Amino acid sequence: MAHGNTRLVLALWSALGIVAVASAQDLTPTHVGADVSTSERASGTNAKLDSKLLRLKQQASPASSFSTPSPSSTSQSRSSVGAPVAEQDFVNVDVVSKGDPVALRKKLEALGFKTEAVFRNNIGGRLPVSKIDQAAALDGVLRISAPEVHTNAGDVRSQGDSSQHSKLLRDTYVPKVDGTGLTVGVISDSFNCASQRNAANSNNALWVHQRSQEDDVASDDLPADPQIVKEAGECIRGGTDEGRAMAQIIHDVAPGARIAFYSPSTQTDFAQGIRTLALPVGQKDSFGRDGAGAQIIVDDLGFFDEPLFQEGIIGDAINETVTQNGAAYFSAAGNGAKGGRGAYDNANAAFAATAVARVRNGTQPLNVGERLLNFDASGVTTVVNIPVTLQGVRAGSNNPFTVSAYWDQPATGAGSASSLNLCIGDQNGATLNAAAPFCSGPSGVGQPAQARVGVNYTGGQNLGITLRLGLVQGAAPGRVHLIIQNGFGTFSRFGTDSGTIYGHPLADHAAAVGAADYFNTPYCQPALRTALLEDFSSYGGTPFLFNSDGTPLAAARIPAKPEFVAPDGTTTTFFGSNSRNQAGTHAAVADCSQVPGYLSYNFYGTSAAAPHAAAVAALLWQAAPTANSDDLYGALKSSALDMDDAGVDYKSGHGFIQADQALATLQEALKQKGVSVRKAVSR
Incomplete structure (x- = not known):
């Protein structure tokens, strides 16, 4: 698909509302998952941030080393050095406190955080992008996430x-x-x-x-x-x-x-x-x-x-x-x-015994080093690439496709004990962008048990893509559920006619x-x-x-x-x-x-x-x-x-x-x- 002549444009839908575009003829790198190793993802302040904030942190400070600053650190991203807080970029965040939310609110506001709401141990508001690390380094912070409405x-x-x-x-x-x-x-x-x-x-x-x-x-x-x-x-x-x-x-x-x-x-x-x-x-x-x-x-x-x-x-x-x-x-x-084809459910999830191997020459496959989910819940066959059909749109329109994977570990409290990575590939499961694959990036251990990725499709014809779900680390989940949350797309195989209601309507x-x-x-x-x-x-x-x-x-x-x-x-x-x-x-x-x-x-x-x-x-x-x-x-x-x-x-x-x-x-x-x-x- 990357070398065909279809009118395809794929772009990440990040939780910050930023869209990067890549054409079928010229697939350029896009901000999908943050470019960090598994160990970096799980260390220091990174472990407290969701993948959206981790991406934003990397984009704001591309030369940074992802080291953990102390709460009193004065380091800032290059884009905001010397700028007063009022002139900086802000991001809406939910902060979960592991102690006294009143005391944590004061510490956050000292960093320029603008509090808009407090509910139990949760604090919602606007955080200066340059202070993401410093906020995460506060002792009272359990996790910080950037919501996408x-x-x-x-x-x-x-x-x-x-x-x-x-x-x-x-x-x-x-x-x-x-x-x-x-x-x-x-x-x-x-x-x-x-x-x-x-x-x-x-x-x-x-x-x-x-x-x-x-x-x-x-x-x-x-x-x-x-x-x-x-x-x-x-x-x-x-x-x-x-x-x-x-x-x-x-x-x-x-x-x-x-x-x-x-x-x-x-x-x-x-x-x-x-x-x-x-x-x-x-x-x-x-x-x-x-x-x-x-x-x-x-x-x-x-x-x-x-x-x-x-x-x-x-x-x-x-x-x-x-x-x-x-x-x-x-x-x-x-x-x-989506007519019963908007979700996939597997109550007997089985992940491969061996991880995807890195190749010596040529384009690397998706989910290298990860154990792939077999989407055939019956176990009769092995299907690691589940097909999805994206609906074509008229000229000048777009199809903002977003999909999330959930697994049977908590979204609150201790959070997920495992890390998973959800990727989008072509109809054969190959990467769409060798330089920057379309993947959610490894979810954080201790973060909510969810991985999400999205693409924007502008082609006039229906297009076949695939999804792959890899286990990065931790125990293999026993149940996996995927929901197409946005856009016009359907599971072409193994669509289970199952639940697509999620969140507070439940x-x-x-x-x-x-x-x-x-x-x-x-x-x-x-x-x-x-x-x-x-x-x-x-x-x-x-x-x-x-x-x-x-x-x-x-x-x-x-x-x-x-x-x-x-x-x-x-x-x-x-x-x-x-x-x-x-x-x-x-x-x-x-x-x-x-x-x-x-x-x-x-x-x-x-x-x-x-x-x-x-x-x-x-x-x-x-x-x-x-x-x-x-x-x-x-x-x-x-x-x-x-x-x-x-x-x-x-x-x-x-x-x-x-x-x-x-x-x-x-x-x-x-x-x-x-x-x-x-x-x-x-x-």
């Missing part, structure tokens, strides 16, 4: 409002329900960055005005006073305002509800944001941010380095907020199923929400018996092996995820893509038609489904204020329209939500509990 996705109204029967509920229930008295907190990438960009370009005659929060309020697509608790920190250079698109959906379904918003920069900040959104109005968190008093919280945001086989700190924050504050929590399940007290195109529902197409699951809507079914602190469970358990499915593909004023439903332009059912003037703004993904479900919860809670969050979840589950496999399953959960039936179910359940309920009256 992703989303799962008035003038207009959501067609999903009708397809999930929430419009029917509002139109027929007496007394009126519209979410009044409830606040829905939204967690996403940004809310009103467009307004900042408009202001920054006010004197630019070529600037095209971007629709903003102010425009949406004026057109009644948002409530008059959304509370922005924390906006994204990089609005001028980025920020899609996906949170505002979610808020539009909530406002369509529950127009009387207040909306609050929080944009987290790290996992610690995410956990802090959940608590701050739920904090009563009139109170402030420890960073001076106003509490929003949210009874319902919904997110579509995740971090690639969240765990799979256990809950992490975000899941802990969800569970704590639901149980202690009485909130209800909804989370986008993810968009990784939390016990979060409702993970899958997606069904609003148009492919019985309301919009009466001939359908049930709603049709989007082929990307992520599956559950992966077991928990550890507690959130990294200690092993007495017995593995499988979280019942997703809980249910809600509509996507609905119209917003500014966010989304062209509709995939040509028939929806002039649908037979009026409420299912596309909105003229907004045909390019159809919001797909579980990011759109989750706020639909959260807004229904606001209607239910207004109608039944004596209910608790478990009552809400139970009513939505038991009244859902069964989908996919008969009964509850790991693809669609309990099925497609039906707001009117959910309220009837909720009221009956409360009566059975002896709780007083309002009586519904038909209008």
